[in-house]
Amino acid sequence: MKDLLDIIKQRQSVRKYSNQPVEKDKILQCLEAARLAPSARNAQPWKFVVVDNAEVKNKIAKAATSPLLPVLNKHLFKAPVIIAVVIEPPKIATPAQIISWLDNRELPLIDIGITTEHFCLQATELGLGTCIVGWFDEQKVKKILAVPKRQQIGLLITLGYPKDGYEVHKKNRKDISEISNFNKY
Ligand SMILES: Cc1cc2nc3c(=O)[nH]c(=O)nc-3n(C[C@H](O)[C@H](O)[C@H](O)COP(=O)(O)O)c2cc1C
Numbered sequence: 001m002k003d004l005l006d007i008i009k010q011r012q013s014v015r016k017y018s019n020q021p022v023e024k025d026k027i028l029q030c031l032e033a034a035r036l037a038p039s040a041r042n043a044q045p046w047k048f049v050v051v052d053n054a055e056v057k058n059k060i061a062k063a064a065t066s067p068l069l070p071v072l073n074k075h076l077f078k079a080p081v082i083i084a085v086v087i088e089p090p091k092i093a094t095p096a097q098i099i100s101w102l103d104n105r106e107l108p109l110i111d112i113g114i115t116t117e118h119f120c121l122q123a124t125e126l127g128l129g130t131c132i133v134g135w136f137d138e139q140k141v142k143k144i145l146a147v148p149k150r151q152q153i154g155l156l157i158t159l160g161y162p163k164d165g166y167e168v169h170k171k172n173r174k175d176i177s178e179i180s181n182f183n184k185y
Pocket residue numbers: 011012013014072073131132133134135136155171
């Protein structure tokens with residue numbers, strides 16, 4: 001069994017995919033990992049729209065690319081699956097919830113980041129590659145997927161088997177001493 005840190009090291013943005021389709025049970029396993037993610041007040045403010053239909057996928061890929069930045073997000077055309085992570089607005093029930101919601105408006109964004117990483121780490125463990133995609137025309141993607149007006153799409157995730165020979169690259173990250181201190185900023 002691999003250590004969690006090994007899987008974290010292995011996860012990288014995969015932008016080259018093989019044509020091998022992704023098994024539904026593996027997608028469901030990634031969704032299960034995402035489902036178990038923590039969220040503020042356990043609101044679970046997310047819905048995952050899994051797109052494996054080639055025609056729909058192609059439309060989303062077009063909405064995430066631009067002639068002005070020709071290289072950006074081209075991998076969406078090749079990914080066998082694209083998942084849209086929709087931010088579900090809270091179903092407000094009590095004044096206390098409204099106040100807490102107004103105070104913490106950004107929390108659903110944090111929540112979807114966490115659930116997205118759960119999804120990606122599970123995919124990595126299953127030998128799949130992912131890439132989190134934040135740049136896309138949200139209005140276009142909402143229209144393609146018939147996402148209701150009130151909802152936002154926070155992120156897209158591409159999913160598929162990495163192309164043969166696709167290697168784990170060295171992580172370009174700041175040193176621990178640069179990103180942390182004990183007891184004082
Ligand atoms: C919120 C978020 C948005 C991102 N958006 C894009 C994107 O639109 N296109 C892309 O190719 N990569 C995107 N990435 C991937 C980052 O570029 C990548 O995670 C970062 O460079 C670190 O590389 P690694 O994932 O291989 O470790 C995004 C990542 C995150 C977390």
